[in-house]
Amino acid sequence: MCGIVGYVGGQDAVPVLLEGLHRLEYRGYDSAGIAVRTKTALRVHKSEGRIQQLEAKLPARLRGTTGIAHTRWATHGEPSDRNAHPHVDCESVLAVVHNGIIENGTALRAELEAAGHTLRSETDSEVLAHLIEAAEGDSLEARVRRALARVEGTYGLLVIDRASPDRIVAARNGSPVVLGVGDKEMFVASDVAALVRHTDRVVYLDDREVASIRPGGFSTTTLDAKPTTKTPSPVAVTDEAYERGEHPHFMHKEIHEQPEAVERALRGRLDRDFGVAHLGGLNLSARDLLDVRRIKLLGCGSAFYAGLAGAHMLERLTRIPTDAEPASEFRYRCPVIEKDTLYIAISQSGETADTLAAVREVRRKGGRVLGIVNAVGSTIARECDGGIYMHAGPEVAVASTKAFTCTLVCLALLAIHLGRIRDLSPSDGKRLLGALERLPGQIREILDRGEAIRGIARGIMKRQDAFFIGRAAGYAVALEGAQKLKEISYIHAEAYPASELKHGPLALVSAKTPTVAILPDDDLYEKSLSSIEEIRARRGPVIAIAHDDDSRVREAADDVIVVPRSEPVLDSILMTVPTQLLAYECAVGLGRDVDQPRNLAKSVTVE
Ligand code: F6R
16 A cells, blocks of 8 residues: 655655655555655655656656655545645645545545635645644644644654755654664655665654654654654565565565475474474463463454464364454454453554554453564554564565465464463474474475466466365365455456355356365365365366375366375465465466556555
8 A cells, every 4th residue: 555755864865765666566556756855945746657657757857865755545536646645735835745544634624725725636645734834833843743633543644844954754643654774864664665775774653653854863752742762673674575586476476485484484483392382472471371262363355364274273283262353344343352362463564454453452452462473563563462473574466475374384383382282292293393394395396386287277267257165274275265366367266165065156156167176185075075076067177276186086176286295284374375376377377467456455554
């Protein structure tokens, strides 16, 4: 979703800002803009469309050492030059870029217009420029604080002002703002991706915090002007992690990075002597964990599906009742929060608004929440009581792949950890750790079958509809497989528990609807084979993702993608990989924008 970048220092701000915007492109956007304080004026340029269109519009002699820039993903008002950020006040002496939603924007707009302000866009964000213009105060930050006191809603905000040279004021409430500390220069952005080329020392603003940023440093206060103390922390991610390298798409890169990502997720967390997992960030003692009577996993989209698969692992290894729920629905049903329930929020970005709101709802009612998060230092990671980092590395493609598998690895580690506190024997623990260690090699084996999977995808991409079926944790894999296929190839795909086929979807099965069947060699294997036969009896083509390529599977399915055997609780990890490749190959074959599918953004920071 929207991205913000700011620079103040000795360099020419324009290239720094544009490069920062390019780094944030992956989040999705439909217009872009830049404001630079030149020697004499405040210059603002904006354009609907790609950053390249903005670049084409910029005058060659646009120079200044202080500036802010934005990529917008439309919420209030259509994508257009007029609605693109930065927005300026009536006199064009100050400029703002804003991520978030101003909930009382309509009322504030009416009030400002009645007071004589002329607003030029349809956005809620423009209101901020005029509120700051109208606010009194002896400094830009004082005026920003006063203006924000009137605002209800969320913001990640940067402001520059012609009258305040070498200064950016930033503020945050519900939308991330990160400062990057340089040598006599400062950077600021909504995402560390835009900073890592320049610095490895960052400061995350907290909600209702305002920063005054100058080349030599920064100071922070709360919204009511009380000074706060912030210490820069190191960022481990390097600039190369955001490069596509030799890969045709980021999604291709991220699918193929999974062996290393899983190795990172496991590193330092396996105690082979005792068959236990070390999870230092949980902040819960064995005694605390013994009191857990129920586990609830919360996440959106693929993170929710990972939660569904993880719930099976957790319940099986710990015998603690566990379920998963979409975080986007959770708070709206006024959930009962129990003190012996362990809540776990799952989020790659750590910024998903609905997941964050679910975390806050649990904590507000006195519950404990752990986070399984990829982005280090993100809001969800910081607001949870403890957690496990995925260590998947930056995920740039909109469609989640390596974060999904790393989430399941983290949940498997947690399940072993909790299981070993309860009834899981040391030998079972050791066996499971051994199986986890084999995963990277087994994922490589699946990736090596990419060519065969491409051939199978050619059959699917000719169709308009597809089914995915599975049972138990395999149903979660089916949901994720269908999600991947529809979001990047735009082929309509639906997932069903195989047991539900006869209760409705069989009516739609025909020679034109391929079904991808998740077929692990588990207790339900025979039943799943029968479901496949029902589909074949209606001439429906079946692609089985199975452990065996034996005569029974061959007879049952038109195509088989063989996945190495693991511990049954880990099957969902391995069986997901072919579904990612199928979706990827279909999308490439259909000429889709694989990394930035239509209408979708990488990090959904609005409700
Ligand atoms: C699908 C996808 C989305 C995200 C969802 C949650 O491929 O990526 O469904 O999984 O928007 O995002 P995070 O994990 O960042 O909270």
